[in-house]
Amino acid sequence: MSQILINNVQKVFTTPGGPVVAMKDIQLTIQPGEFVCLLGPSGCGKSTLLNAVAGFQPPSAGEITIEGKKILSPGPDRGMVFQEYALFPWMTVAQNIAFGLEVQKKSRSDIAQTVNQLLDLLHLKDFRDRYPKDLSGGMRQRVAIARVLALDSPIMLMDEPFGALDALTRRNLQDELLRIWEKLGKTILFVTHSIEESIYLADRIVVMTYRPGTVKRDQIVDMPRPRDPSSAAFNALKRELGALVMEEQQRHANAEMKLAAVD
Ligand SMILES: Nc1ncnc2c1ncn2[C@@H]1O[C@H](COP(=O)(O)OP(=O)(O)OP(=O)(O)O)[C@@H](O)[C@H]1O
Secondary structure: OOOEEEEEEEEEEEEOOEEEEEEEEEEEEEOOOOEEEEEOOOOOOHHHHHHHHHOOOOOOEEEEEEOOEEOOOOOOOEEEEOOOOOOOOOOOHHHHHHHHHHHOOOOHHHHHHHHHHHHHHOOOHHHOOOOHHHOOHHHHHHHHHHHHHHOOOOEEEEEOOOOOOOHHHHHHHHHHHHHHHHHHOOEEEEEEOOHHHHHHHOOEEEEEOOOOEOEEEEEEOOOOOOOOOOOHHHHHHHHHHHHHHHHHHHHHHHHHHHHHHHO
16 A cells, blocks of 8 residues: 655745745655645645655655655656646547556557446546547546546546536536545545635645645544535534635735735
């Protein structure tokens, strides 16, 4: 199983205006099978942390290990889903899902079996021969998820995957994701700036501060699923986390005003 250990991680970007400390002193352990959301306003380092776990951008200090092995580059144990669907427009739905398996040189029959299972799991059977341009945003994101699931990585890293979807489609895909997570037992690290989305989905919500990104609150969400966004417990937590996020948003706004004053 795949425990993720984020050990005292820091990331500094060099910019023409000087160094930007995007995240600092991040210390987190994510257990196998856990669903963790990274929550915070724009610019608080959520994507920086996710990209470091993905191995796209190594930290400047500290280290990230998965099952004790230091992360230095992307690997087959981690699948990534982005906000933009990142599908190949010249391939059909089935071909998009099969792509990674073909790169891995799996046998034709294995590929066909996995693709059929995933078309089933994500309710995409009737769309298998369509091209991405002929699909809705929600459908495209289903294909993107199926494509990552095809590789059977134990860890899924998701960067605002439902951010561009309308509210109804978003709820629908959140429910699908929970169903898949419960069925397949993946470890999920999910970036969002939606407080409601984080409470609806996560076992644990890590609220981050604005520049430098640090852990402001590590919150267990101890509510049975499916969660009811109109319940008292849901709303109490929403208010509490809302106040924390608002503080950071305010710090962001103040920092931008200072910059504008310098300009
Ligand atoms: N390549 C880079 N070069 C310079 N600064 C960067 C770079 N990438 C990120 N940053 C800065 O690091 C900080 C954290 O950025 P990051 O994208 O991780 O935040 P975020 O919380 O994911 O925000 P968003 O929700 O807008 O994506 C920001 O202040 C950003 O400007």
